[in-house]
Amino acid sequence: MAGKTAIIASNGSLFDAYKVYNIATAAAASDHEVAIFFTFEGLNLINKEAYEQLALPEGKEQMAEGLRAANVPTIPELAEMAQELEVKFIGCQMTMDLFGLEKDAFIDGIDVGGAVTFLDFAKDADVTLTF
Amino acid sequence: MIKTDQILDAKGLACPMPIVRTKKAMKDLEPGQVIEVQATDKGSLADMKAWAKSSGNQYLGSSEEGNVLKHYLRKADQTEEKEEVQFPHTVTNAELQGQLGRGDVLLLDVREPAEYAFGHIEGAVSIPLGELETRVQELDAEKEVFVICRTGNRSDLAAKQLAEKGFGRVKNAVEGMSQWAGETKQSNS
Structure with a gap:
């Protein structure tokens, strides 16, 4: 592995999802070991129902057309690709409890853990990002 | 192409x-x-x-x-970085530069076509190492042949092949294109 990238996803709009998954897949394709910790609204990015229809930020709704025209992959496609590239997904247990969500509300292949699970991964990461 | x-x-x-x-x-x-x-x-x-x-x-x-x-x-290719060069006759890039003007000299570049296309010494003949076996007759065995690649390893193998095929004067430009300080030509269009 050429490096280690730790990402916190804590926001849930479509733009946030692209920021998280683009960096994660690019890092994984560059041989980084990558983990994403999904917490608070960031859980939308792995929520089976929500991640197919994430909202654009307020006032940016007209950009939906631009995203289609640019042939940008969908969020489910990017999430699947990230998992194929062995990006580790960690759902935050505390926020899942807070929102009343069980593990089966989320896409397959995720781990569920607390803040310490992420910190253990992030403590020797070369790149740490928060979105 | x-x-x-x-x-x-x-x-x-x-x-x-x-x-x-x-x-x-x-x-x-x-x-x-x-x-x-x-x-x-x-x-x-x-x-x-x-x-x-x-x-x-x-x-x-x-x-x-x-x-x-x-x-x-x-x-x-990890082997290119580690292998010892074995062919006994070698030249440095500076020595090679001094020889290139001569008429009875041939410079053979055994890198892949795309490597050659993005920077080679003017006049160098391109035959990738993998094709040398079948294309050796394209070369004049009477000439002194300098063989070059990126780091001196593929050219080492090529120099050995040429010597076995009856080329009498073969030298490996052991520093390779990665350390070539002279001018290069491109042919990538």
């Missing part, structure tokens, strides 16, 4: 897909093989270079055809 071992069509794909696809395609290549990646994402120009650097592969160059960028990458 530059000959490569594989062509990857990543046209129409946005960042980071060209890189993700390249990474996947590279997995199936043999060390030393060359891939052409076709992309329309303008950011791929900077990304390919950076990706090659971080992944240890060799970025050869890019050319542009209309709105399509063609990137050329060569999969890393």
Whole structure:
């Protein structure tokens, strides 16, 4: 592995999802070991129902057309690709409890853990990002 | 048209897909093989270079055809970095430079066509190492032959082959193109 990238996803709009998954897949394709910790609204990015229809930020709704025209992959496609590239997904247990969500509300292949699970991964990461 | 071992069509794909696809395609290549990646994402120009650097592969160059960028990458070959050079007759690049003007001298570049295309010494004959066995008759055995590659390892193997085929005066330019300070020509269009 050429490096280690730790990402916190804590926001849930479509733009946030692209920021998280683009960096994660690019890092994984560059041989980084990558983990994403999904917490608070960031859980939308792995929520089976929500991640197919994430909202654009307020006032940016007209950009939906631009995203289609640019042939940008969908969020489910990017999430699947990230998992194929062995990006580790960690759902935050505390926020899942807070929102009343069980593990089966989320896409397959995720781990569920607390803040310490992420910190253990992030403590020797070369790149740490928060979105 | 530059000959490569594989062509990857990543046209129409946005960042980071060209890189993700390249990474996947590279997995199936043999060390030393060359891939052409076709992309329309303008950011791929900077990304390919950076990706090659971080992944240890060799970025050869890019050319542009209309709105399509063609990137050329060569999969890393660990043996090239480690193997000892064995062919006894060698020249440095400085010595080679001094010999190139002579009429009875032939400079043979045994790198892959895409490596040659993005920078070679003027007048160098291009025959990739893998094709030397079958194309050796294209070379004049009476001439003194200097063999060059990127780091002196492929040229070492080529020099041995030529000596076995009856070439009397063969030398390995052991420093290779990676340390060549003189002028180079491109033929990538």
